[in-house]
Amino acid sequence: MKNEDFRRAGHRFVDWIADYFENVEDYPVVSRLEPGDVKKAIPAAPPVRGEDMEAIFRDFQDLILPGITHWQHPGWFAYFPANNSPASVLGELLTAGIGAQCMSWQTSPAATELEEVVMDWLRQMIGLPAGFSGVIQDTASTSTLCAVLSAREKASGYGVNETGLMPALTAYASEEVHSSADKAIRIAGIGMRNFRRLPADDRFALVPGKLEEALVRDKEAGLVPAFVMATVGTTSSGAIDPLRAVGEICRRHGVWFHVDAAWAGTAALLPEKRWILDGAETADSLVFNPHKWMATNFDCSAYFVRDPAALVRTFEIHPEYLKTGVDAKVKNYRDWGIQLGRRFRALKLWFVVRSYGVEGLQALVREHIRLAGLFRDRVEADRRFELLAPVDLGLVCFRLNDGRDETALNELNRRFLAAVNAGGTIFLTQTTLRGRFTLRFVVGARTTEERHVRAAWDVIAAAAGEALKG
Numbered sequence: 056m057k058n059e060d061f062r063r064a065g066h067r068f069v070d071w072i073a074d075y076f077e078n079v080e081d082y083p084v085v086s087r088l089e090p091g092d093v094k095k096a097i098p099a100a101p102p103v104r105g106e107d108m109e110a111i112f113r114d115f116q117d118l119i120l121p122g123i124t125h126w127q128h129p130g131w132f133a134y135f136p137a138n139n140s141p142a143s144v145l146g147e148l149l150t151a152g153i154g155a156q157c158m159s160w161q162t163s164p165a166a167t168e169l170e171e172v173v174m175d176w177l178r179q180m181i182g183l184p185a186g187f188s189g190v191i192q193d194t195a196s197t198s199t200l201c202a203v204l205s206a207r208e209k210a211s212g213y214g215v216n217e218t219g220l221m222p223a224l225t226a227y228a229s230e231e232v233h234s235s236a237d238k239a240i241r242i243a244g245i246g247m248r249n250f251r252r253l254p255a256d257d258r259f260a261l262v263p264g265k266l267e268e269a270l271v272r273d274k275e276a277g278l279v280p281a282f283v284m285a286t287v288g289t290t291s292s293g294a295i296d297p298l299r300a301v302g303e304i305c306r307r308h309g310v311w312f313h314v315d316a317a318w319a320g321t322a323a324l325l326p327e328k329r330w331i332l333d334g335a336e337t338a339d340s341l342v343f344n345p346h347k348w349m350a351t352n353f354d355c356s357a358y359f360v361r362d363p364a365a366l367v368r369t370f371e372i373h374p375e376y377l378k379t380g381v382d383a384k385v386k387n388y389r390d391w392g393i394q395l396g397r398r399f400r401a402l403k404l405w406f407v408v409r410s411y412g413v414e415g416l417q418a419l420v421r422e423h424i425r426l427a428g429l430f431r432d433r434v435e436a437d438r439r440f441e442l443l444a445p446v447d448l449g450l451v452c453f454r455l456n457d458g459r460d461e462t463a464l465n466e467l468n469r470r471f472l473a474a475v476n477a478g479g480t481i482f483l484t485q486t487t488l489r490g491r492f493t494l495r496f497v498v499g500a501r502t503t504e505e506r507h508v509r510a511a512w513d514v515i516a517a518a519a520g521e522a523l524k525g
Contacts, residue, residue: 056108064108072144076127079502083479084128086121093122129502130481132511135290135318135450136499139352142410146403147352157397159377160385167386170401173408177357180413181323181343184336187359190366190391191400195317196235198342198358201392203239203282205340205360205369206311210281224281225249225273229261229296231289233315245281258445259294259488261285263301270308280310285338287331288319291486291493292444292452295319295331302337314341317356318499321348322424322448324417331447339365348423348449348499349416351407355400358392366391419501423449426508427498433512439519443493451496452488455519465492471522481511 056064096118126137157166174189192198203226211221224245228236230252240250251273253265270280283305285296298314305312314335320343322328335341341359345351360366371390389395411419427449434440434453444452454468472485472494486493498508 060108064112067112069148073141076141079125079127080129082123082125082128084130084482085124085476085479087479088122093118124482127500127502128482129500129504129507130511131500131503132496132498133482133484134495135347135497136501137346137353138348138350138499138501140350140407140410140501142406143350143352143403146406150399150402153399155399157399158389158395159379159387160381161379163399164385166397166399166401167388169405170388171386173401173405174357174359176408177345177404178359180408180416181320182329182332182335183341183359187341187361188363189357189359190388191404192342192356192358192392193354193394193400194356195233195315195342195344196238197393198340198356199233199235199284199313199315200239200242201358201366201370202284202311202313202340202342203236203243203245205365206282206313207243207245208369209311209365210279222279223249223277225251225278226282226284227251227253227266227269227280227310228284229253229255229259229286229289229294231255231259231261231291231294232284232286233290233317236284236315240282249278255294259289259292261296261301263297263304266301267304267308270304270310274308280308282311282313284313284315287314287316288322288448288450290318291495292488293319293446293448293450294444295447297334298332299334299337302334305339306337311339312337314338316341316343318344318347319448320357321345321416322420324349324413324420325424328424328448345404345407348420349407350411350419350501351404355404363391423498423503426503426505427451427496429505430496430498430508430512437516437519439523443488443491449498451498452486452493453496454491454493455522457523461491465490467522467525468492468494470525471518474518474522475515478514481514 127139155163155166157163160167170191178187178189192201207224210224226240226245226249232252237247240247251269253269254262256262273280283301285298285301287295302312319331323332339361342356344356346353346355367390370392388397427446431446431451434442434451439455440453441456442453455471456464469492472483476482484495486495
């Protein structure tokens with residue numbers, strides 16, 4: 056492609072994206088295609104000769120766009136948000152255009168040093184102590200794996216014990232913990248048989264006493280407790296584990312303490328919500344995702360550690376072809392995680408923080424929490440519904456309940472959810488809380504306004520009426 060052709064197409068694509076930002080509400084929030092529809096529309100063999108960008112873009116609009124689920128839609132109340140913003144998209148555009156591979160300081164000094172600065176900005180913004188250092192990972196799943204691997208190496212003495220064998224390590228979390236913890240435990244070789252999922256209280260939070268009992272029991276059995284994970288904002292219920300109590304237990308027993316605040320950590324931007332990270336200073340590591348609730352498009356996961364040396368010792372590599380003359384003076388982020396090659400993720404994050412400012416980001420999150428409270432109030436005021444979990448942030452867990460038995464209630468609410476989503480104007484997802492089928496209503500999309508929440512309630516209330524007739 057000639058540069059003038061690129062320039063022409065680029066202008067058109069940016070115009071299209073700007074129109075998409077403005078008109079995303081006009082699309083059905085979830086794709087209406089059936090499985091296989093997109094594959095059938097695309098040739099099975101690659102083109103022999105290059106094609107004109109006009110034809111490619113036309114096929115994007117005709118073949119690909121109908122198969123997109125629109126996460127930026129103001130009717131998106133599912134999962135957790137995965138926000139973007141104009142500033143973030145522009146930063147991503149420059150990242151793609153530069154095409155830098157940012158594995159070390161030498162491969163792009165600005166990428167490394169900007170990441171250092173922006174991560175310290177984030178540390179200050181959410182109230183972590185000055186001793187924490189940060190690095191950008193791709194997702195919280197990767198950040199959690201980094202924490203588990205660091206915990207494994209520390210607990211095993213960064214090698215093997217005097218018998219020549221790895222000790223039998225154990226890991227601990229609430230029964231409400233995210234499934235990424237299971238994956239990390241498996242990959243790290245600790246194994247699911249050594250992963251203790253502990254009971255939660257009536258607010259779905261980890262019970263510190265149960266954790267201490269499990270640690271003592273495993274130590275007495277000759278096992279080596281290595282890793283504890285607490286969650287701030289669990290996926291199913293938004294529960295907030297008691298970080299300070301858990302951290303004090305971990306310190307007494309010498310266990311790595313990791314905090315997963317992937318979604319909810321962004322709420323700590325607000326002084327009035329900073330309590331959710333009370334005790335985080337006792338953690339060895341903490342993660343939250345700007346790509347969820349902080350207007351930074353996927354992927355961008357902020358991973359903080361109290362002892363960077365423990366992280367680097369787990370991942371550092373020194374082949375001759377990666378050595379440079381400045382290694383002793385700089386950070387090489389290839390040694391701060393699993394990946395060798397790294398994208399310039401800090402650039403879009405820098406664009407977002409500078410474009411919004413701390414106050415602008417606070418206003419975005421504060422409004423979402425207000426809107427979730429508005430929806431919660433509607434649920435509580437309607438006798439057909441019940442709340443199933445506390446509403447501390449932007450997640451409301453609820454269901455229909457007309458008094459039938461639990462099996463029938465679960466089936467009723469499955470039908471109810473399907474009816475809510477059928478119209479295409481809003482999208483909710485589900486979970487199970489103590490065996491109860493639960494609808495999750497998450498306010499977090501950048502484009503969502505009060506009118507969208509009120510319209511969503513109208514859809515939900517109407518679907519409830521129909522479901523209860525059945």
